[in-house]
Structure formats: C-alpha cells, structure tokens
Amino acid sequence: MYFIWKDSMTIDNGIIDDDHRHLIEIMDGIMILVTSKAPQGAVLAMLKALLDFGEKHFQREEMLQKAAGFPENESHRRIHDQLLNDLRAYIADLSNVSCQDLTPEQCHKRIHETKRFLTRWLIAHILGEDTKMRPYVERMQPVATAMPLLRAS
Numbered sequence: 001m002y003f004i005w006k007d008s009m010t011i012d013n014g015i016i017d018d019d020h021r022h023l024i025e026i027m028d029g030i031m032i033l034v035t036s037k038a039p040q041g042a043v044l045a046m047l048k049a050l051l052d053f054g055e056k057h058f059q060r061e062e063m064l065q066k067a068a069g070f071p072e073n074e075s076h077r078r079i080h081d082q083l084l085n086d087l088r089a090y091i092a093d094l095s096n097v098s099c100q101d102l103t104p105e106q107c108h109k110r111i112h113e114t115k116r117f118l119t120r121w122l123i124a125h126i127l128g129e130d131t132k133m134r135p136y137v138e139r140m141q142p143v144a145t146a147m148p149l150l151r152a153s
C-alpha cells in the first residue's frame with residue numbers, strides 16, 4: 001500500500017470521505033503501476049481516471065460548501081481549479097517511456113516524484129484544506145444525503 005485512507009482524514013463520515021477513499025485507491029493503483037514498471041499507457045489511463053473522478057468530486061464538494069455557507073468556498077474552489085490544472089499539466093507532460101526502459105536510478109526517481117506529486121495533489125489538500133469543512137458538515141447533510149455515491153455510478 002502506497003496510499004491508504006486514514007481516520008485522520010475524516011471529514012463527514014459520508015460521501016466526502018467515500019469520494020476521498022476512492023481517489024486514494026486510484027492513487028494507490030497509479031503507484032502500483034509505476035513501481036511494477038507497467039506500460040505508460042496503463043499509467044496514463046489511471047491518471048485520467050483520477051482526473052475524471054477528481055473533477056466530479058471537487059464539483060460536489062463545492063456544492064456542499066455553498067449549501068452549508070462555508071466561508072472559504074471561493075478560495076477553496078480556486079485551489080480545486082489549480083489542482084485540476086496541475087494534474088492536467090502532469091498528464092500532458094507524462095513521458096511515454098515506461099519505468100521498464102529507464103535505468104534503475106531514473107525509475108527510482110520517477111517513483112519518488114510520482115509519490116510526491118500525488119501526496120501533494122490530494123493527501124496534503126485533505127489534511128490542510130478539507131479538514132476546515134468539519135464544522136460545516138451538519139449543515140451539508142440535507143444536500144449530501146440526496147447525492148449518490150459517485151463510485152457506484
């Protein structure tokens with residue numbers, strides 16, 4: 001396990017946590033592919049899945065914040081936009097050379113950099129920003145309960 005959801009990441013004991021769990025599973029899958037020297041096409045597909053689910057998740061997190069009157073709604077939205085842009089840029093710059101065809105040092109460096117990027121992309125965001133939503137979770141509930149689990153769709 002490279003990435004695992006932890007209790008310290010709890011936000012709402014509900015759909016936000018469920019989304020985060022799923023995003024973290026995808027990120028773990030990316031690390032498994034990179035470390036097992038899978039073809040870059042597979043890594044790319046998994047990164048795109050992360051972008052796709054991330055877009056949907058951020059969108060509904062923003063809706064919940066609005067519904068709850070979360071005061072940092074606007075700045076949080078801008079952070080989400082930046083994270084999505086960072087991931088799009090990361091995907092666009094992704095080399096088509098697999099770890100398989102790199103030297104052991106280059107491959108090791110790539111593994112390290114991938115882990116660092118993904119940690120900053122979501123784990124740091126959950127712990128540093130999303131935790132600020134905790135006092136608003138109750139006010140999110142009426143809207144949140146009407147939202148389906150994303151991973152099931």
Ligand SMILES: [Fe+2]
Nearest residue numbers: 061125129130
């Ligand atoms: Fe967020």
